[in-house]
Amino acid sequence: MVVKITKLNHSGVGMSTINEKVVFIPKTIPGDIVDIEIKKEHKNYIEAIPVTYKELSRNREPIPCPYYQECGGCQLMGLPYQEQLNYKKEKVINILKRYANLTINPKIIASSPYQYRNKITLQVKNGQIGLYTQNSNDLISINNCLLVSDEINSIIKLIEEKLNLQDINQIIIREANNQLMVQFLGNILEEELIKNLSSQVASIYLNEKHIIGQKNITETLDKYQFLISPASFFQVNHNQTINLYNQVKEYLGPNNKKILDLYCGTGTIGIYVSEYCEQVTGIELNPSSVKDAKHNIKLNNLTNIKIKQGDVGKILQAQNTYDAIIVDPPRSGLDKRTRKTLLKIKSPKLIYISCNPITLARDLNELQSLYNLEDITLFDMFPNTYHVECVMWLCLKK
Ligand SMILES: C[S@@+](CC[C@H](N)C(=O)[O-])C[C@H]1O[C@@H](n2cnc3c(N)ncnc32)[C@H](O)[C@@H]1O
Structure with a gap:
């Protein structure tokens, strides 16, 4: 059966319709006309794979990777890089409109599309x-x-x-x-x-x-050094990490007394913004990352950062006051308890770094009761894949 791809879904999979039923076809881009094989028919949608590309989208670029068609790592190769950026921007705009009723017009910061992963x-x-x-x-x-x-x-x-x-x-x-x-x-x-x-x-x-x-x-980020050990999290795109952290620093602004760096990993963000703060407290679950974070603080001769090991949802206390709170959770976003506690703390500024716009939208639905969106910037941390990183600056409503 031959279909024309009309758009990409949020996971970078090509979409078309057969008898008004939506069909998902990976490794295709809008404009491709493909002969497909149906793999599974569900009640509301069909999963298929491309068998023959009858006509390639006029937009397509040659795919430089010989493994692309089979490998699960990349979804968007073939789509010109500027189109990839447009797709990611539109995706976040649509998700935040649909699931958080937020209208945004973000800028997106590009990366080098190849050889970016460490x-x-x-x-x-x-x-x-x-x-x-x-x-x-x-x-x-x-x-x-x-x-x-x-x-x-x-x-x-x-x-x-x-x-x-x-x-x-x-x-x-x-x-x-x-x-x-x-x-x-x-x-x-x-x-x-x-x-x-x-x-x-x-x-x-x-x-x-x-x-x-x-x-x-x-690893070196700007003037700071960071230890990487096998079990700890570290951002995979070095140049974009510097751009991302600079954006966080700009949203934070100087002269803060106390700030929180939640889901702090190896302490990178807290260390990066420490010169703007009298005291930074980081919270991180993974003991190996906490060990590295403590080491990183010493390595950079800093005395105004402390790290607590534990689950943010369990150990974040509502009684303290903070000028700003930075959150950088995993793809699952903030848990219910954390959202509640953040709404009790009411810090004047909240900076939310997210690698999953769907959970970001869910969390914003609650945070919006007390916070207004000031600005949002997107970072293409993972070119050729459907992933995108969002950094959001939220201000407590007056
Ligand atoms: C997206 S990474 C961010 C790390 C760091 N901010 C950075 O830029 O490198 C998320 C971090 O959250 C940690 N984490 C996951 N669930 C957590 C929880 N419930 N409480 C505290 N930390 C958690 C992970 O171990 C990981 O280091």
Whole structure:
């Protein structure tokens, strides 16, 4: 059956209709005319895959990745980069209108579309390195990803060539300041890792065990240094992280007494804005990130930041006063208790960083009872995928 793609859904999947029923076809863009195979028919929609591209959208650009069609990592390759940015902007505008009744006109900050990631998580099955295909645990064998640097790709090739990966399940490679950290999950001879990799990478881990080299690698953001260890969260797009944190700093403004940095990870945002504050308190659940955050505070010779370990929803207290609260939750957004406590604290400024506009809209529905939107900026942290990062500045209503 042949259909014409009319638009993309919020996950970057092409959409069309068959007899007024919506059909979702991944790896297509608006304007493509494709022969499809129906995979599953649901009550209200159909899932299909493209079999033959009868006519390509006039908008299309050549796809530089040989794995794109099967790999689950990217959704938007083929769509020119400016169109990707327009799609992401429209998506956030529509979601916030539909689910939070908010009319916005955000600017979106572009990234370099390739080689922007400082981390890749590779799956390994039967000794083969790869990535999962779209919506499945099937592996597509790859040894080169256009979203990471040439250095990371060289290490992937070296690992593939030199190591027996039969009992390895996953390999995580991270990069900072031209240093590489490689973590293997599964079983492999330590001597084999040392012999083949130790001269090429700064740090090697086998599961949680540090094998050789440095225990951490160090990232630089502006004038600050940050330790990265295998278990801690760190933003994946270095240049956009600097842009994002500068925006947070601008929204925050100088001369704050007390601020909160919730979901603070390795303390990066709190450290970045610390010169604008007398006291910063960070809260983070992951003990390994908390350890790194404390280390990062010392590394940057700061004395006005403290970190508490725990679940924000459980340990955030309503009695304190803060000039501003920065929240940067995971994709699930703020939990109910956190939303309630924030409405009790009533800090004059709230800066909300979100990687999921749907949960952002849900949270705003409640926060809007006390807060007005002052400004919003979008950051394309993840080019060629459907993801987008939003930073929102909210002010307490007078
Ligand atoms: C999107 S990351 C943000 C990290 C940091 N702000 C940054 O820019 O690197 C979200 C962080 O929230 C933490 N987290 C998730 N659920 C949490 C919870 N209930 N309470 C506290 N921290 C949580 C995660 O461990 C992760 O470090």
